Amino acid sequence: ELGPYSHFMQKEIHEQPRAIADTIEALIDDGVFSAELFGDKAADVLAGVEGIQILACGTSYYAGLTARYWIEEIAGLPCTVEIASEYRYRTAVANPKYLIVTISQSGETLDTMEALKYAKSLGHPHTLSICNVPESAIPRASELVYYTRAGAEIGVASTKAFTTQLVALFTLAVTLAKLHGRLDEATEAEHLDALRHLPGSVQHALNLEPQVKAWADRFAPKDHALFLGRGVHYPIAMEGALKLKEISYIHAEAYPAGELKHGPLALVDAQMPVVVIAPNDRLLEKVKSNMQEVRARGGELFVFTDEDSHFGPSEGVHVIRAPRHVGVLSPVVHTIPVQMLAYHVALARGTDVDKPRNLAKSVTVE
Ligand code: M6R
Numbered sequence: 001e002l003g004p005y006s007h008f009m010q011k012e013i014h015e016q017p018r019a020i021a022d023t024i025e026a027l028i029d030d031g032v033f034s035a036e037l038f039g040d041k042a043a044d045v046l047a048g049v050e051g052i053q054i055l056a057c058g059t060s061y062y063a064g065l066t067a068r069y070w071i072e073e074i075a076g077l078p079c080t081v082e083i084a085s086e087y088r089y090r091t092a093v094a095n096p097k098y099l100i101v102t103i104s105q106s107g108e109t110l111d112t113m114e115a116l117k118y119a120k121s122l123g124h125p126h127t128l129s130i131c132n133v134p135e136s137a138i139p140r141a142s143e144l145v146y147y148t149r150a151g152a153e154i155g156v157a158s159t160k161a162f163t164t165q166l167v168a169l170f171t172l173a174v175t176l177a178k179l180h181g182r183l184d185e186a187t188e189a190e191h192l193d194a195l196r197h198l199p200g201s202v203q204h205a206l207n208l209e210p211q212v213k214a215w216a217d218r219f220a221p222k223d224h225a226l227f228l229g230r231g232v233h234y235p236i237a238m239e240g241a242l243k244l245k246e247i248s249y250i251h252a253e254a255y256p257a258g259e260l261k262h263g264p265l266a267l268v269d270a271q272m273p274v275v276v277i278a279p280n281d282r283l284l285e286k287v288k289s290n291m292q293e294v295r296a297r298g299g300e301l302f303v304f305t306d307e308d309s310h311f312g313p314s315e316g317v318h319v320i321r322a323p324r325h326v327g328v329l330s331p332v333v334h335t336i337p338v339q340m341l342a343y344h345v346a347l348a349r350g351t352d353v354d355k356p357r358n359l360a361k362s363v364t365v366e
Pocket of ligand 1: 057058059060103105106107108109112156157158242246361362363
């Protein structure tokens with residue numbers, strides 16, 4: 001079953017070009033973004049909503065945080081994202097014009113299911129589930145469904161489920177933009193083209209594995225690591241930190257790079273590895289000045305960027321570059337190296353990669 005791979009996690013990381021291609025197959029075949037991708041009744045529902053409330057746990061929550069940038073920027077709709085276990089126990093004020101979107105690989109996560117029920121009880125009539133397991137509890141309880149087609153995910157650490165959730169959520173953002181009159185034909189064609197090229201770009205990122213692996217020995221003896229990102233790449237830093245904690249048991253924290261000087265910079269010294277997600281987007285110059293703040297305190301930088309940033313290594317600054325900046329879908333491509341880093345650090349530390357201690361694949365209890 002594992003083929004040439006040593007663990008399910010490694011296999012699932014490498015399956016991502018295929019999983020993404022499968023998840024967008026219907027869209028690419030149609031050649032247009034259409035509401036039907038989300039179910040028969042989706043056109044009226046999606047055209048009528050005035051905002052999006054996303055509810056999820058863990059990695060699925062980070063997919064939601066990434067989607068917020070796309071939904072607000074591309075569709076111009078307000079979007080809030082909340083951890084399901086928090087939402088379900090607070091007195092939330094429902095706006096029935098908001099679509100509830102739950103994200104769950106398994107479709108069985110208890111907190112997400114209970115948050116969905118709670119949202120309905122508060123008077124939210126419209127619900128959409130983004131899920132990887134057909135006919136599981138959460139999609140069954142939802143009005144609209146988009147199934148990711150990652151295939152069975154066995155490793156406890158979620159990998160291909162996350163990147164396929166991202167493409168499903170990007171598809172949702174563009175579809176909402178279209179239904180709300182905020183998408184011209186040229187831009188629609190551009191987004192479609194970006195998705196069509198995505199499996200290839202993810203494959204290029206996978207080809208960076210030997211370079212990422214070469215970093216693993218430097219992380220293995222550490223007790224702590226920081227992950228930095230800005231904008232749409234901040235949730236990818238959070239996902240990178242979660243992966244490292246989960247399977248290598250190294251304490252890792254993610255911060256928006258602009259927050260450093262408001263506290264976490266006090267942690268930085270020569271012992272602290274700092275991973276930075278720094279693609280060539282409009283925040284790159286800001287991220288570079290945050291990196292200087294780290295270097296000035298002796299922190300060692302491990303930077304994931306792309307060729308377009310023309311950003312080179314220097315003393316205490318290690319750099320791995322993806323072949324090119326892929327624009328709006330860049331968070332998907334930059335997920336790959338942080339997954340591979342966690343995997344190789346865990347191998348170097350000899351942990352049980354596919355079954356990390358204390359964790360279950362599907363959290364069906366509180
Ligand atoms: O099945 P779900 O997507 O609802 O699961 C949510 C989380 O339990 C899950 O993403 C968890 O955080 C992963 N183990 C992270 O790798």
